Amino acid sequence: MSLTVAMGLMSGTSMDGIDIAILRTDGVDRVEFGPAAFFPYDAEFRWKLAQSLETAKQIQHREERPGNLEALEREITERHADAIKSLLSKTSEHPELIGFHGQTVLHRPQNTLTVQLGDGELLAHLTGIPVVYDMRANDMAHGGQGAPLVPAYHAALARSKAAEWRDLYPVVFVNIGGISNITYVPTAGDPIAFDTGPGNALIDQWVAREGGVPFDDGGRIASEGGIIETAVERYLQNPFFARSGPKSLDRLDFTLDQLGALDLSDGARTLAAVSARSILKAVDHLPEKPKLWIICGGGRKNPNIVADLRVGAALQNAEVIVAEDAGWNGDFTEAEAWAYLAVRAAKGLPLTYPSTTGCRAPVSGGEFARP
The missing domain is CATH 3.30.420.40 (ATPase, nucleotide binding domain)
Known part of the structure; x- marks a missing residue:
């Protein structure tokens, strides 16, 4: 099975910055590691993210962006695009696909609600690379918790x-x-x-x-x-x-x-x-x-x-x-996972299982954005 060059992006619950990792993978059991990098957030932006958690408590439907969340989502996406361009300027790798996690600001599985700030369509436009994003939602639609996906x-x-x-x-x-x-x-x-x-x-x-x-x-x-x-x-x-x-x-x-x-x-x-x-x-x-x-x-x-x-x-x-x-890099496991999951999503392979999230059956997921 041929390998896809994929890039994974993770901005986790620590809210300290953006992890980026490039993998070559078949989305099954072959994984070859490429370059990776961390792009830290400045203190002011970390504070802004922390404040967004309070604002996000108002969300009742996952599309809602109360207060400053719409502007923050755009800024998060632009920061990811800048980080991608910075890493790609230093490597000969050319990703065919990006797995974009975004920044989780609300996760309420008991309400079938999970919200990650990140505009996949905008990221595809800014980078010129196809993007797979919003990979938790389909799991929830099939009875799962939406996490963990790794x-x-x-x-x-x-x-x-x-x-x-x-x-x-x-x-x-x-x-x-x-x-x-x-x-x-x-x-x-x-x-x-x-x-x-x-x-x-x-x-x-x-x-x-x-x-x-x-x-x-x-x-x-x-x-x-x-x-x-x-x-x-x-x-x-x-x-x-x-x-x-x-x-x-x-x-x-x-x-x-x-x-x-x-x-x-x-x-x-x-x-x-x-x-x-x-x-x-x-x-x-x-x-x-x-x-x-x-x-x-x-x-x-x-x-x-x-x-x-x-x-x-x-x-x-x-x-x-x-x-x-x-022999692995523990700093980038989650970013690597998002690259791997993007390839699985593109092939329609399961991202989650009843034994990992509680979904009713193994299920794929993700939204696809073209440049």
């Missing part, structure tokens, strides 16, 4: 290691972004996936509010603090953790209210523990205990989260590695 790509990565890892199945991919999610890949059959709880979002909010910095770089703030177990337990008592998957979260479903009055470093360390333990609790809802955990996303750079995961996994006789240990 599992199909995680399963493809696992298949690429099938011979090397044959004694390590089942394996679990963990993506720690603003929100954390897992993909359980069995020896055979469809993947199982769901959001597990807060990832970096609460840590970012805490250090921004209490320390005036956008994130805990390298987990240094947390490394000076201790875990306040009573606060951890308050978070873990949330009914979300007792529910089996599929399940997904909005960035605002967990807040700093349960943390209490802690000093900066104790708060950061405690929230790192919340992130790790909520991931480990996912085992309660899996068919078997995994033998291998692969950590992707920005949270893998927080040594406190990774150390807590390793301690917890060891108690279950499992090993924890980061994406780079498998």
Whole structure:
């Protein structure tokens, strides 16, 4: 099967910037990695995105853009177009297709509502490249949660290691972004996936509010603090953790209210523990205990989260590695996934499964925009 050169764009729940990755893939199990880059948002634009989450609460129908959201959607799209042009000016790769995620500002699966700001038609016009966008909506129309969508790509990565890892199945991919999610890949059959709880979002909010910095770089703030177990337990008592998957979260479903009055470093360390333990609790809802955990996303750079995961996994006789240990770039897994999913969408292949989002049957999706 021939390979398509595709570009994936991700602006995640951390709202820190745009990840871009280029893949050559058949949309099934062949993946060849191309160039990738990160384009950070400035502090003023990050603040504007954070404010948009409040405005988006007014949305009742996914097409609505109250307040400044219409102008913000255009700015987000233009920033993506600029980032694309910047990366393409430095590579000989010529993408045939773009997978455009946009910026999630509202995710309410219980109301069959998910909103990502990003104008696919405008992006195709600005770049001259066909764009696949709005890939969550069709899943919701077929009874799914609209998230997570990355599992199909995680399963493809696992298949690429099938011979090397044959004694390590089942394996679990963990993506720690603003929100954390897992993909359980069995020896055979469809993947199982769901959001597990807060990832970096609460840590970012805490250090921004209490320390005036956008994130805990390298987990240094947390490394000076201790875990306040009573606060951890308050978070873990949330009914979300007792529910089996599929399940997904909005960035605002967990807040700093349960943390209490802690000093900066104790708060950061405690929230790192919340992130790790909520991931480990996912085992309660899996068919078997995994033998291998692969950590992707920005949270893998927080040594406190990774150390807590390793301690917890060891108690279950499992090993924890980061994406780079498998030869992958953990910063760009989600952007790569959006490139991969765009190719699958173009071929009408499933993006989601009943075991990943709760859709009634495996379903494809995405809107297509031509230049």
